[in-house]
Amino acid sequence: MKNLAGLILLAAASLGISPHPLANKRTPQIIAYYGYPVEVHLVTTEDGYILELHRIPHGIKEPQNSTSPRPPILLQHCLLCSSAEFVMNTPDKALAYLLADSGYDVWMGNVRGNTYSKNHVSLSPRQKEFWQFSWAEMGYYDLPAIIDYVLDKTQAEDLYYVGFSMGTTIFWAMMNDRPEYNQKVRCMVGMGPVAYVGNAKGPLARASSQVVLIESLANFFGRYEFLSFGVLMDKVMGFACDERVFTSALCRNILFRMTGSNEKQLNKEFLPVFLTNTPAGTSVWTVTHYLQEIKSGNFQRYDYGEELNQQKYNSKYPPKYDLSKVVVPVALFSSENDWLAAPKDVEQLRLELPNVVYHKVVADPMFTHLDFVWAKDADQLVYKHVLKILAIF
Template identity: 90%
Template sequence: MTNLVQFAGLILLSLAPASLGTSPHPLANKSTPQIIAYYRYPVEVHQVTTEDGYILELHRIPHGIKEPQTSRHPRPPILLQHCLLCSSAEFVMNTPDKALAYLLADSGYDVWMGNVRGNTYSKNHVSLSPSQKEFWQFSWAEMGYYDLPAIIDYVLNTTQAEDLYYVGFSMGTTIFWAMMNDRPEYNQKVHVMVGLGPVAYVGNAKGPLARASSQVDLIERVAKFFGKYEFLSFGFLMDKFLSFACDERVFTSALCRNMLFQMTGSNRKQLNEEFLPVFLTNTPAGTSVLTVTHYLQEIRSGNFQKYDYGEKLNIQNYNSKYPPKYNLSKVVVPVALFSSENDWLAAPKDVEHLRLELPNVVYHRVVEDPMFTHLDFVWAKDADELVYKYVLGFLKFF
């Protein structure tokens, strides 16, 4: 199957330029820093090492293009944290008048974008290689315990700020709740938290992940048997293939649209087809198999809990037959939630469950578009009007 996809990609690469007369979107196959530089925003690349040795890459837009770098006006730092199988690119894959990172930079914020262990930008370690099984022995629980605290500390140390604003999307919210459970002292380092498509409980999720949850034990055994520990990290050839196949001027773009709809729900009206090649050459950005199976376990159990290794290893790791549940009452920082009725991954019932358990939800907005899906929070054509203007208003109020 892999060889067939590669062969099809080579054919398409050889034919597409002649048939289209032009290249695909100029940002297809570009990295996050390259995308930012394309729009002439200042960009910095930083690296931070976690307590357990993972080297994470951070991307920064220190100021907007409307404000000179020499300005003495203080810019509060804000950290944007991406979703499952995503990267920092999710916040810059649109024009500057619509993408969240640029809007925040032009509104006076010092914008930082994190990348968790195992994605495109964070596949280095002080002693391990991604070719080793040991490198991939983590789920989002470790991202909450190690990655997010390391990122927050680095941003605060670099900016000399007392605290920062935080915007998490999907898994970016999951690891935030997990961090506050394990390291509640970080409540003092976050001024306010914004959750887009917030995910803790996923028992009412729909789509392929929900259907796969009943087979999570089999998936874990098969992955272990075949020695597969990394999940969905596309290489150069596949990215090139997608940049042409998903171009809005090519008939195969319909397949790309349908692939997205199958994963996250359908909202054709909000699909930004012009940027489709950019989306799909940056996403999926890869993660560990355990990160995905951790979510599958939670869909099956209906609980928000740590990784279930099985009775024997649970006793070894947790001194209990069962994985401990996360305590959301420890998240005392002010929280704003943005959810939608057509979100397959952050389903309304699960978001309400989360809202009721968080002790300091100060704002909750349901997106007005009834068809708004999970990925629309970062990919929708009108996310600026439907979501971001309210995010900016909330942040300004606080």
């Protein structure tokens, strides 16, 4: 694999093709490239994981010493993603910049195990114990720690929250376990919202029937981290997925196989940027937790098997999450062609949430799951409506 990667990079150099200027750039570098102010903050959870947050404290036109109040807003990424999802487009298109220029103090979280949050007070990512978590722990530990940190730094009483995909899952889980956090969130916006996934399509759905085998193989081979490519592979992707190179068609096809096809909304220019930042890695358990839910049709805690479930939950079966505890105002944005937040599952979620104040189905019938953060027209199809909803609260 390393030899093949080296040959691809050598070919790129011989052809004189340089990658996109933002390919292989980290979130703070992407933000700074467009001239926005950027800050990096570290948060330690109760169980010792060190999370990296990225902040755009104000818009590009506002003076740095401005004293005008700016309400904090937290953006939380999807499965296998990072804070980069919200800045990988031009400032007139990407959500983080639009919010900053609209008067918000923008914070972007990174949960345990992704590119930016691979540190712990005592554990190393080389240890099995580091990776023994799923999105359940992200909801119980990571999100509360991030919210408390943001409120402490800004001295605000509450914040706005925008979650995408898994960013919504961990929000529902947090409110089940720590309902007092309803008082710390003014309004929640869920894009591609995920709780139930029984109607999901694509590779994840097909893999769900083999979830026990997948867990067993991962343990047998000692693989506890899932899909983190590393620096060399990211460099290869930065070249191979460039629209000027014939292999970019392969990148597009792989992407469409995973999330569904919407060719007209694919921002081909930014494809190398997308695929050198995503996937950002997570634990095997985070993925298998979703596979368990696809198989069971329930929104529930991690299933460790009957024996361990009895020890952890005092029950043979994992307890279900109670969505009625999410009393904060919720606005949902979904799409008909979303393979991971399928319309039937979103409708079940909507019916069980007690305070849904708005639900919009994206006008483009081909809009896919990743289009919520990557689509060329996400600003018009989604974000302008998000800004209107936020302005009400």
